[in-house]
Structure formats: C-alpha cells, structure tokens
Amino acid sequence: MVKMGVIAYDNCYLSSLSGPMDAFQVANAYSCRQLGPSGTQFSWNTVSITGEPVKTSGGISIATDMSIANADVFDLIYLPAFPYQGALAMDKMAEELRPLLDWLVVQWKRGATLVTICTGGFLMAETGLLDGREATTTWWLEKQFHKRYPNVKLNSRAMITEQDRLMCAGAMTSYQNMAVHLIERYATADLAIQCAKAMLIDTSVSAQSPYQNLLMDEASGDPVVAKAQYWLQNHAKENIDQAELAQKMGVSQRTLIRRFKAELDLTPLNYLQNIRIETAKQLLENTTLPLIEVTEHVGYTDISSFSRLFKQRTGLTPAAYRQRFKAKEA
Structure with a gap:
C-alpha cells in the first residue's frame, strides 16, 4: 500500500x-x-x-x-x-x-x-x-x-x-x-x-x-518595444521585415532585437508570430471559416507552413484546436 x-x-x-x-x-x-x-x-x-x-x-x-x-x-x-x-x-x-x-x-x-x-x-x-x-x-x-x-x-x-x-x-x-x-x-x-x-x-x-495565451503579460515598459508592439498588433496581416520595422521605430535592427529579447525574451518576428497564432485561435474558436481563409486572414499564404507553426506553438493542429475549443452555439 x-x-x-x-x-x-x-x-x-x-x-x-x-x-x-x-x-x-x-x-x-x-x-x-x-x-x-x-x-x-x-x-x-x-x-x-x-x-x-x-x-x-x-x-x-x-x-x-x-x-x-x-x-x-x-x-x-x-x-x-x-x-x-x-x-x-x-x-x-x-x-x-x-x-x-x-x-x-x-x-x-x-x-x-x-x-x-x-x-x-x-x-x-x-x-x-x-x-x-x-x-x-x-x-x-x-x-x-x-x-x-x-x-x-x-x-x-x-x-x-x-x-x-x-x-x-x-x-x-x-x-x-x-x-x-x-x-x-x-x-x-x-x-x-x-x-x-x-x-x-x-x-x-x-x-x-x-x-496558453501567447500574448499574456507582454506589455513592455521599454518605449521602443511598446511602440513596436502596438505597430505590429495593428499591422499583423502585412508582410513585415524586421529591418523595416526597426527603421520605423528609429533604431537599428540589432538594437530592436536586443531590446525585444531583454523585455519579452522574444524577437520581433516571434512576437508577430504569436499575434498571428492568437488571432487564428479566436477565428478557429468563434467562426466556421475554412482553414485556408483563417491562414490568409492572419497574414500567411502557405497553409502548410502556418499549420506547422501553429502546432509548434500550441501542440495541436488547427483542426484539432478547433475541435477542442470551438465555442458552442447558443
């Protein structure tokens, strides 16, 4: 016993x-x-x-x-x-x-x-x-x-x-x-x-x-990182280049990456991916959009690449995630 x-x-x-x-x-x-x-x-x-x-x-x-x-x-x-x-x-x-x-x-x-x-x-x-x-x-x-x-x-x-x-x-x-x-x-x-x-x-x-919520507690006290976060959240569907983002923030690409890592332990690209994954989660939970439309809505054109990233971050395929968490109709 x-x-x-x-x-x-x-x-x-x-x-x-x-x-x-x-x-x-x-x-x-x-x-x-x-x-x-x-x-x-x-x-x-x-x-x-x-x-x-x-x-x-x-x-x-x-x-x-x-x-x-x-x-x-x-x-x-x-x-x-x-x-x-x-x-x-x-x-x-x-x-x-x-x-x-x-x-x-x-x-x-x-x-x-x-x-x-x-x-x-x-x-x-x-x-x-x-x-x-x-x-x-x-x-x-x-x-x-x-x-x-x-x-x-x-x-x-x-x-x-x-x-x-x-x-x-x-x-x-x-x-x-x-x-x-x-x-x-x-x-x-x-x-x-x-x-x-x-x-x-x-x-x-x-x-x-x-x-896991990939964006939880991600607000930064660093003004450059906070500004970049806000910009990424509002342009997440766009094809974003880190060098271009750094230029918009008035710093070098190396400085932007360093400050992101120091504040969030993420690169700007990782942070953008998390925004897209969390947006996709909401669409999978609350809509019946086909996966190809979900993929395009969050800024990807290759459904296979998106599905691999989604599973890497959440542990589930998009289809399995929708099956588990889809909101029930009232």
Missing part, C-alpha cells in the same frame, strides 16, 4: 487539497471491488505545520491528522496549490512556511517522492530541490517563476514533469492528471483508466501549450 501525506496550509486551494484524495478513494473502491478488502492501494493523512486546522483560500476550515513533528514516514508527499498574489506575498509565504519547506527536504532525503501542482511548484522550488531539475507550473505564471527560480529547468508546456522523485503538474485542475498518473505508477494502468473514465478525466491532454 502506498502511504501518502497530504500537506494542508493556510490559504491553499480546497479543490487542490481534496481533489487527489477523492481520486485515490475512487481507485481504492475499484481495487477492492476486484480484489476484496486487501485491494486497498492508497492511504493518506493530512499534515500541517502545527497539526491544527487550516483555513483554505475559500474560507473553509480543514482539520488535519498530524503535525510535521509527529508525521509518519510517507512514500508520497503531496503539496497543493494556492492563489499567487505577487512576489512580495510569495516572500512572506515562503518565510511563514519555512518549517514545512525544511521538513519536505528532510523527507525527500529519506526517500519520499514529493508531488505538487500549479502554484505549489513555487513552494517546491523554495526548498531548493528543483535547482538544476526539470519542473512545470501553471502556464500563466511562467515568467514570474523563471525570474524567481532561474536555476530550475522550467518546462511550462508540460502537463507533468518528473525527475529524481520530484513531480510537478501544470495549472489548477492538473491535480486530476497527476492523480491518474500516480494511480498508474503505483497501482496499474488498467486501474488508472477505470478511474479516469469514472471521473471524466481526459487523459489525452498531455501538455499545457494548447491553453
């Missing part, structure tokens, strides 16, 4: 805390139905720093089974997510949870596998254990994570990463994907499939990239 410690702390998301336990309860029910009472695969206890109840971000109080000082030895330790409120709030939270973070390091060194999802990745990174290792987090906090933890090999496109008994999953509801992954890992693939079907978990989703 796999023994799990589920960490509870003030201001964590309730669904992130309880969701995996629900999935393991379903797994145990199916396993016991097949194998009898001895078929239980997972057990868990809730753990907090002091053993006292904690209040989740939604204001619901949760009782816990034990403190970190009195905790058992666990095979898995699961760390839920929380509402990210900026760098200063993260500093304060890391300081308040330092006893817990230090305890996690000790447990990992003793052989436990540490598991987290979404913003819980920030807390796992605070332990220092992710330095030099691959990890993921919620896609919309990619830049904040990379800035705070530059030594972590962040892969925000991934739904789940795993290295050296450190497992991370992507945005909010990825606890479902993580739970199925753990059931498969520690029980059987057949049991994981049964649970996924029972809980309506789409196991075909293996990446966050289809959900």
Whole structure:
C-alpha cells in the first residue's frame, strides 16, 4: 500500500487539497471491488505545520491528522496549490512556511517522492530541490517563476514533469492528471483508466501549450518595444521585415532585437508570430471559416507552413484546436 501525506496550509486551494484524495478513494473502491478488502492501494493523512486546522483560500476550515513533528514516514508527499498574489506575498509565504519547506527536504532525503501542482511548484522550488531539475507550473505564471527560480529547468508546456522523485503538474485542475498518473505508477494502468473514465478525466491532454495565451503579460515598459508592439498588433496581416520595422521605430535592427529579447525574451518576428497564432485561435474558436481563409486572414499564404507553426506553438493542429475549443452555439 502506498502511504501518502497530504500537506494542508493556510490559504491553499480546497479543490487542490481534496481533489487527489477523492481520486485515490475512487481507485481504492475499484481495487477492492476486484480484489476484496486487501485491494486497498492508497492511504493518506493530512499534515500541517502545527497539526491544527487550516483555513483554505475559500474560507473553509480543514482539520488535519498530524503535525510535521509527529508525521509518519510517507512514500508520497503531496503539496497543493494556492492563489499567487505577487512576489512580495510569495516572500512572506515562503518565510511563514519555512518549517514545512525544511521538513519536505528532510523527507525527500529519506526517500519520499514529493508531488505538487500549479502554484505549489513555487513552494517546491523554495526548498531548493528543483535547482538544476526539470519542473512545470501553471502556464500563466511562467515568467514570474523563471525570474524567481532561474536555476530550475522550467518546462511550462508540460502537463507533468518528473525527475529524481520530484513531480510537478501544470495549472489548477492538473491535480486530476497527476492523480491518474500516480494511480498508474503505483497501482496499474488498467486501474488508472477505470478511474479516469469514472471521473471524466481526459487523459489525452498531455501538455499545457494548447491553453496558453501567447500574448499574456507582454506589455513592455521599454518605449521602443511598446511602440513596436502596438505597430505590429495593428499591422499583423502585412508582410513585415524586421529591418523595416526597426527603421520605423528609429533604431537599428540589432538594437530592436536586443531590446525585444531583454523585455519579452522574444524577437520581433516571434512576437508577430504569436499575434498571428492568437488571432487564428479566436477565428478557429468563434467562426466556421475554412482553414485556408483563417491562414490568409492572419497574414500567411502557405497553409502548410502556418499549420506547422501553429502546432509548434500550441501542440495541436488547427483542426484539432478547433475541435477542442470551438465555442458552442447558443
């Protein structure tokens, strides 16, 4: 039997805390139905720093089974997510949870596998254990994570990463994907499939990239870059040359590229491509335009080249993206 410690702390998301336990309860029910009472695969206890109840971000109080000082030895330790409120709030939270973070390091060194999802990745990174290792987090906090933890090999496109008994999953509801992954890992693939079907978990989703907004948080404080962004957004369908764009902005091409990279970690051409991809997403979601017309509308003439770029950035072909995200008619 796999023994799990589920960490509870003030201001964590309730669904992130309880969701995996629900999935393991379903797994145990199916396993016991097949194998009898001895078929239980997972057990868990809730753990907090002091053993006292904690209040989740939604204001619901949760009782816990034990403190970190009195905790058992666990095979898995699961760390839920929380509402990210900026760098200063993260500093304060890391300081308040330092006893817990230090305890996690000790447990990992003793052989436990540490598991987290979404913003819980920030807390796992605070332990220092992710330095030099691959990890993921919620896609919309990619830049904040990379800035705070530059030594972590962040892969925000991934739904789940795993290295050296450190497992991370992507945005909010990825606890479902993580739970199925753990059931498969520690029980059987057949049991994981049964649970996924029972809980309506789409196991075909293996990446966050289809959900990412490629233009999120891209406003620049650099006046030249901001001016170029505005110009590109209003001329995205045109055939744009970087040298010509630089001339319009009153700087050299080399300077424009350097300033774009410094501000957005993108070249002007990459930024233009992202504008076009996001425009295409909207058309695929909200219209029935044929792909050739979508392609032309966003400034491309070669449907094959556009489709390759679209799949490279989103992980899906345009047709697959439309099938998954097309708005339902009222």
